[in-house]
Amino acid sequence: MSAEQRQRAIEIRGVSRIYGEGEHRVTALSGVNLAIAENEFFTLLGPSGCGKTTLLRLIAGFDFPTDGEILLHGEDIAPLPPFKRHVNTVFQSYALFPHMTVAENISFGLQMLGRPKDEIKTRLDEMLELVHMTAMRNRQVNQISGGQQQRVALARALAPKPQVLLLDEPLSALDYKLRKEMQVELKRVQAETGITFIFVTHDQEEALTMSDRIAVMSNGEVRQVGTAREIYDQPSDRFVADFIGESNFLEGEVTTVSETSARVKLSSGVEIDASLPAGKTPSGKVTVVIRPEHASVGEPGPDHLNGTLEEAAYFGTDTHFHIRLDSGDLFTVREQNVRSVRDQHRKGERIAAHLGPSAAQILKDRS
Amino acid sequence: MSGAQKAARAAESRDIRNRWLLSAPALLIVIVAAVGPLFVMLLYSFMVKGDYGDVKFGQFSLDGWSSVLFQRDIFDDTLGLADAHLAIIWRSIKLSFLTTLFTAILGFPTAYFIATRPAKTREIWVFLVTIPFWTNLLIRTFAMQQVIRNEGLLNNALVWLGIIDSPLQIMYTDTANLLGMTYVYLPLMVLPLYASIEKLDFRLVEAGYDLYANRLQVLRRIVLPLVSPGIVAGSILVFIPSLGAYVIPRVLGGGKNMMLGNLIELQFGAGRNWPLGAAISITLMALVMIALLIYVRNAARSGAGHA
Ligand SMILES: Nc1ncnc2c1ncn2[C@@H]1O[C@H](COP(=O)(O)OP(=O)(O)O)[C@@H](O)[C@H]1O
Ligand SMILES: [Mg+2]
Numbered sequence: 001m002s003a004e005q006r007q008r009a010i011e012i013r014g015v016s017r018i019y020g021e022g023e024h025r026v027t028a029l030s031g032v033n034l035a036i037a038e039n040e041f042f043t044l045l046g047p048s049g050c051g052k053t054t055l056l057r058l059i060a061g062f063d064f065p066t067d068g069e070i071l072l073h074g075e076d077i078a079p080l081p082p083f084k085r086h087v088n089t090v091f092q093s094y095a096l097f098p099h100m101t102v103a104e105n106i107s108f109g110l111q112m113l114g115r116p117k118d119e120i121k122t123r124l125d126e127m128l129e130l131v132h133m134t135a136m137r138n139r140q141v142n143q144i145s146g147g148q149q150q151r152v153a154l155a156r157a158l159a160p161k162p163q164v165l166l167l168d169e170p171l172s173a174l175d176y177k178l179r180k181e182m183q184v185e186l187k188r189v190q191a192e193t194g195i196t197f198i199f200v201t202h203d204q205e206e207a208l209t210m211s212d213r214i215a216v217m218s219n220g221e222v223r224q225v226g227t228a229r230e231i232y233d234q235p236s237d238r239f240v241a242d243f244i245g246e247s248n249f250l251e252g253e254v255t256t257v258s259e260t261s262a263r264v265k266l267s268s269g270v271e272i273d274a275s276l277p278a279g280k281t282p283s284g285k286v287t288v289v290i291r292p293e294h295a296s297v298g299e300p301g302p303d304h305l306n307g308t309l310e311e312a313a314y315f316g317t318d319t320h321f322h323i324r325l326d327s328g329d330l331f332t333v334r335e336q337n338v339r340s341v342r343d344q345h346r347k348g349e350r351i352a353a354h355l356g357p358s359a360a361q362i363l364k365d366r367s
Numbered sequence: 368m369s370g371a372q373k374a375a376r377a378a379e380s381r382d383i384r385n386r387w388l389l390s391a392p393a394l395l396i397v398i399v400a401a402v403g404p405l406f407v408m409l410l411y412s413f414m415v416k417g418d419y420g421d422v423k424f425g426q427f428s429l430d431g432w433s434s435v436l437f438q439r440d441i442f443d444d445t446l447g448l449a450d451a452h453l454a455i456i457w458r459s460i461k462l463s464f465l466t467t468l469f470t471a472i473l474g475f476p477t478a479y480f481i482a483t484r485p486a487k488t489r490e491i492w493v494f495l496v497t498i499p500f501w502t503n504l505l506i507r508t509f510a511m512q513q514v515i516r517n518e519g520l521l522n523n524a525l526v527w528l529g530i531i532d533s534p535l536q537i538m539y540t541d542t543a544n545l546l547g548m549t550y551v552y553l554p555l556m557v558l559p560l561y562a563s564i565e566k567l568d569f570r571l572v573e574a575g576y577d578l579y580a581n582r583l584q585v586l587r588r589i590v591l592p593l594v595s596p597g598i599v600a601g602s603i604l605v606f607i608p609s610l611g612a613y614v615i616p617r618v619l620g621g622g623k624n625m626m627l628g629n630l631i632e633l634q635f636g637a638g639r640n641w642p643l644g645a646a647i648s649i650t651l652m653a654l655v656m657i658a659l660l661i662y663v664r665n666a667a668r669s670g671a672g673h674a
Contacts, residue, residue: 060573061576062573082573082576083578083579087577088578091570093570095573095574098593099593108578112581112584113579160578160579
């Protein structure tokens, strides 16, 4: 079953949020459309200030859209205050109640929902177990570590069994090792509970490894929605290609177009095959993107990107070759290091980037 | 001990001596101006009263203390409870408590309002709250009198609106005392409350809403516990001066609604019973101390939970 066919947990239709007026006017979100399926691990990825938190706050009900509507299981939630939305949040700062213990924090939501005492107790034990905090249940929340606070925040938000869980950069305050552990934990918890997760991060690696689907955001707009592979292999525009992974951008002109690919004549005169962006048939001048690992270094030739080796940076598992192409562009090739080939290429040497099959991708926008 | 160590010790003790010398003037003022008079009061409370005020020095007596709570019957000379004094002590405690309660009820929304304004306008609001302090207490009290007296603003307005037929007698009642004290001491409640609400992390309020708490539950379960240090501080700042209020009950309460401050003044003035006046003063201080002790214990307990 594809994401589109499953029941939609959240649908965001033409949502904008504009703060301030006149010269203080800030467009935090503009015309955002998203459909998030049930049980999906959906990630909002984008640089700081692109509107991720704003979007979560609109869904949670702490703030209201200037325009557009938000549907929760098909129902417009605009009239509902946050305490009537079956959506819970794991706050970036955790926002644990400092005057309560771990157990009191976790049971708070169920208490407010007026659940019977024994149900609260069972659920509390379940949640403590889920996040491995049973031993800490009677600790004050400022007597536990950052990673443990993170777990309590997660348990507190999950305890009332929300229809959708919103997580605002929940791992950003943790150190690298703990973050890796929590990434695995979060995936496990999501799989075990089956709750829809909307996860916010500015860390592309985190987004790529954890998500079912990713929405890449920039300046209050959604630039591309897709699986990690789609976003990485077929970035729709220059921003996405640049923000996720490393990219080489080359300018060229479309000469012939077939069903799935086009011949592009680069400014150096070399013609290459490049796949088409989804939903758009390009013509005239275009930008193509080539990932460094989709090319390899080799002998110069008429069908290759010829140039001079400026630098070969050794990274242990792989080597980055920075080639100054004859067209003047700088082109990076990333090759895995194999024991038998070692240090064959020297600085200043004539060299070429050989493109693998379907290495080049035409971008939607020209810039 | 080596020479170097000795030199270090000497330098250290010189340092300490210098610090004492530096703080000597302040200590002297505290001792002479605060502890001294208290000691004099304590001494006076155990003396025989003079015929025209003052005390007969050197003549020890417990009369001053016993007449705080007890009085001799004029006819059979038996010892009975001093009802008038008890009534005044009770009124003082009751009115101070109610004043604290009312200033808290009025002050909390005010402080919350100020703390939730944009940072720039907050200062203006705080400034507005402090404006009454520019005016002398006596003048503010007389202003209150103008509002609540029979032909005053309030009664005239109520009669004109047809809500009442004849003016309400507010002057010279406990209500007048309460209104006056609530009005005068309100800023003392608002300021510490504002300080603690301003420090409140409003993301916790959002977290409360997120976890299905409605507005009242967020107030009770999250906001109030977290700003309780401000509530306690404001309560102390209001309760203590209320207990010793003098000008307000004198002007608004009249002779029949005396509070402890007026009783003390009476004993040192027309009553010509300085030992009794001194004993009541110390009683008042003891009441304040008890209130403070309760505060310190509460603060220690809530502090242990937060730190
Ligand atoms: N309450 C607000 N008033 C004015 N501007 C705001 C407000 N909240 C957010 N913004 C602006 O909206 C933009 C998006 O912010 P945010 O959603 O917090 O970004 P992100 O979470 O992606 O870092 C930023 O430019 C931010 O300054
Ligand atoms: Mg954010």
